Amino acid sequence: MKRNDLLSLFEKVSYRMQNLENETGVSEVCPISIIDMGTWEWAQGVGLYGMQKYYAETKNQNVLDFLTGWFESNIQKGLPEKNINTVCPLLTLTYVYEYTQDKRYLDICKEWAEWVLHDMPRTEEMGLQHIVSGVENDGQIWIDTLFMTVLFMARMGKLLGRQDYVAESIRQFLLHVKYLTNKKTGLFNHGFDFNGRHSFGEIQWARGNSWYTSGVVDYLDLLGEEHQGVKGFLVDTLLAQIKALEHYQHENGMWHTLIIDRESYVEASATAGFAYGILKAVRMGYIPDKYRECGMKGLNAILERISEDGTVTEVSYGTAISDSLEDYRVVPICPMTYGQALTLLLLTEALKLEDLYGN
Known part of the structure; x- marks a missing residue:
């Protein structure tokens, strides 16, 4: 596949995401739609980030x-209540501020970063409680938080030279790794409840795991050279996860929505996130080159699941935490913004595979 073919594919996937609606009629359980691209939530935030990555690569106006x-449209409508998930779009807004130098954008980011640092609900050990639209999730941390909020805090720390923001991001990464790593597999459990001191059945959900794989490789870009110890720790954690992912990868290149449950369906958004993180980690020299094949299998599987109109197929709807495996197995499949977006991230990484995807 040539570079121009990848660019064309990106345009199709991106256009589809920008015009995504709930065509399948799936019952949305989130108070704010995570399908409609026009609303402000985590799913749209991931979508915006994928497009920002593409803009940084191509400067497509x-x-x-x-x-x-x-x-502009969402600011005019009024921003939603602050929580873990509604922070997510601000990660992209920091970049849009840099591109446009519109101070209004930076002011919004500053306000929300201060709220995260000082006012966001906390668990024991100062974890960011996974409060979402309509649900407090008291005492709970979820692996999703690292992508949805912590990346933004690190980015703001770098943008403003705020070491307290960077320090907070480091604390959150270390705390989440501490409580969510499954010692038997090297994968991540979906969440941990400090109130009940349990891990919700130690369920190793694919998309949750992919938030670490895809997020940490970009997080490492934001940490300065003075944080080599933290970088080494996070890379070691990533390598342990990828070793397990290689073992559990389906023969078709995908991963199951419950990674270690080969009877659960394979799922595309997680596969895209895994492939992105693995291929970037190899390119950056974080992990051995032998894992490139694993990432390439994931990339090729996703390319096969982009329909003619740009829809990324076999994506699961938003998934709340549960201690029941069956609750994860029955999550409906439908086109989703983050399925499109994680594919966009993967395509931007594919553009860098010069030896395989030439001009």
Whole structure:
């Protein structure tokens, strides 16, 4: 596949995401839609981040116009209540601020970063409680938080030279790894409840795991050279996860929605996130080159699941935490913004595979 073919594919996937609606009629359980691209939630935040990555790679003005238009529309409507998930779009807004130098965007980011640092509900040991739209999740930490909020805090720390923001991001990564790592597999449990001191059945959910794989490789870009110890720890954790992912990868290149449950369905958004993180980790020299094949299998599996109109197929709907495996097995499949977006991240990484995808 040539570079121009990848660019064309990105345009199709991106256009589909920008115009995504609930065509399948799936019953949305989230108070704010995570399907409609026009709303402000975590799913749309991931979508915006994928488009920002593409803009950084290509400087396609149409992409920046969409991003600025999206933020202007939502700012005019009024931003939602602050929580873990509604922070997610701000990660992209920090970049849009840099591109446009519109101080309004930076002011919003500053306000929300201060709220995260000082006012966001906390668990024991100062973990960011996974409060979401409509649900407090008292005492709970989820692996999702690292992508949805902690990346933003690290990015703000770098942007503003705020070492307290960077320090907070480090604490959250270390705390989440401490409580969510499954010692038997090297994968991550979905969450931990400090109130009941339990891990919700130690369920190793694929997309949750992919938030670490795809997020940590970008997080490492944000940490300065003075944090080599933390970087080494996070890379070692990533390598342990990828060793397990290689073992559990389906022969078709995908991963099951319950990674170690080969009877659960294979799922595309997690596969895209895994492939992105693995291929970038190899390119950056974080993990041995032998894992490249694992990432390439994932990439090729996703390429096969992009339909003619740009829809990424076999994506599961938003998934609340549970101690029941069956609750994860029955989550419906439908087109989702984050399925499109994680595919966009993967495609931007594929653009860097010069030896395989030439001009």
